[in-house]
Amino acid sequence: MADENEVDVIDGKQLQDKYLREEMMPHIFCNGCALGNVLDYVLWAVEKEGLDMDKTVFLSGIGCSSRIPGYINADALHTTHGRALAFATGVKMANPDLNVIVFTGDGDCIGIGGNHFIHALRRNLDITVIAVNNYIYGMTGGQVAPTTPEGHIGTTAPYGNIEPPFDMCEMAKAAGATYVARWPVFRPHQPINSIREGIRNKGLSFIEMMSPCTTAYGRRNRFRKIEDLWAFYEDKTILIEEYDKIDRFGTEEEKEELDDKIKIGVFKRSTRKPLEERYRDLLEEFK
């Protein structure tokens, strides 16, 4: 676990100066978008873990969140839609000495990239995946996503989404990630600690960031102000520990309320040999 009492050695401005590409500014994110927060959290985690930026590769697919690596001063591969994890597999297998961090969105990860996602989880390469979930295809203007809650409005679901949404963390747990966590962006410390833990974990770490899209999702779903969206997240989410407690010891009434909740927290910590280590073992046999 990351040490929560650690003192920050640099401030936010210094963090930005150290890690961001100034020549890429201004960024493309909308007002009220939390992708900047996600970027910040990752940079804090990278700083605190002391990752060598000359030996760290950031990858992403297509979508708003996939633009994040462009703002970080490091090697980066901004790939095709949904394929970032397949590219990352090539990078990590070819050079396991590199730290690999992947940014993806909900549509990128579990929509078009679903197949790559499950196989990356199964292989359990030592990479960290930051999946930013905004419940919508934001960059293309607000089409319904595989994660959009039932009944919510997208431009391609104008009468409300009739499909059940996907839970990326459940998939990550089931298919073999060795670290799985979900946090809303409005809590900075827990996500930073999770990303740090993810970086340290020897295997695939999956961290879902609940990050509101005000432009393409909020305004069509009665969240006219960013505060409304953040309040919705606060109201909807429940810590996994709290959830389990109610599930086991709560009243029927309390249990009924759980149906409507989104669990947050660290869902899985486990150990399994990453693929690149297994391949290293194979190569040893031929030396």
Place this chain on the structure above:
Amino acid sequence: MFWDDKMTTDLEKVKEVLGPKKQFVHGDTAVCYGALLAGCDFYGGYPITPASEIAEMIASLMPKVGGVNIQMEDEIASMASIIGASWTGAKVMTATSGPGFSLMQENIGFAYMSETPAVVVNVQRSGPSTGQPTLGAEGDMMQARYGSHGDYQSITLSPNTIQETLEFTIKAFNLAEEYRSPVFLMISADLGHMREMITIPDEVDLVYRKTPKVPPEEYVPFGKGKYGKEKVPEFAPFGTGYRTYVTGLTHNEFGFPATDDQQDHDKLIRRQIEKITDDREKLTDIEERMMDDAEIALVSYGIASRSALGALKIARDQGKKVGYFRLKTIWPFPKKKINELSQKVDKIVVPEMNTGHVYHRVKEYADCEVKLVSKIGGEIISPKEILEGV
């Protein structure tokens, strides 16, 4: 890093792993041998008839030379994995057949846009769709030229013997490194599964992509090349401190997105195309036989050119002035050579294992009569059928 990153290849070790100097092998094996001799460090593949033997043999040989092999979840991922690996500096390859080649087109486009060296082998079978999985064809020649969306220039090689398949695989790696581009090696299932004697070469000339010698702050990742070709920028592998941003978006010479500027796009794409078309003459590779007094030329390539050779012999026996003109490089298309040829002969006959992919290109540049002899359905076109066209 698993493989040797010093941009050298331990040829002696590879030869030791490959075994006897003379072997009776099929085309798929020759592809693997050529790849290892070329210093292939990374293979990402997905099984498909009739190219599966390449993945199988690579799986068996790659660990012995210290390289990486991975079977991906589909061909989209295969292509993605080799691009990722290539950006760490590895020499990379994947192999597939028509349906897989279709799936790869998305990331092939990415490889063009990001100027990533990669070798893609297509052991062709009849299509469209699942078609005739076990039977040969050469129906993906235009897909190798125009398969991905947008504007780009392909380099495509087409051998016609097993020995040449081995040699062209090495050549494909060298061209990929030299031009920072995907290179296609197109064979048919007939060649993939046909066995012939091969000789493993003692010496192999290998090319490695040029890396920057300037410090990172002076490095321009998609700008002018300094030490080689001006239109081929130097390549800084990930992890070497150059911090390159690689994107499939239209980008400026620093690699940063420039998606709303007409001139940035025009400049980028035309440079990427011209780095190959400027060398069209150099890349042109043609085998001519009995062309001196020829009045009819058989312009062929790939497996159909084996039958064209048969047709040539029969025609000459019959006293007909027929010549043999074989294209070993299909793209960039040898338009000048074809035009010159059409000035010399009265008629060009193009036998193809498709409904006329290269025929149309020949017709575009030839000033004489051009006739297509087309055969599809999985049987190799016969010398007799070609002669009917003559």
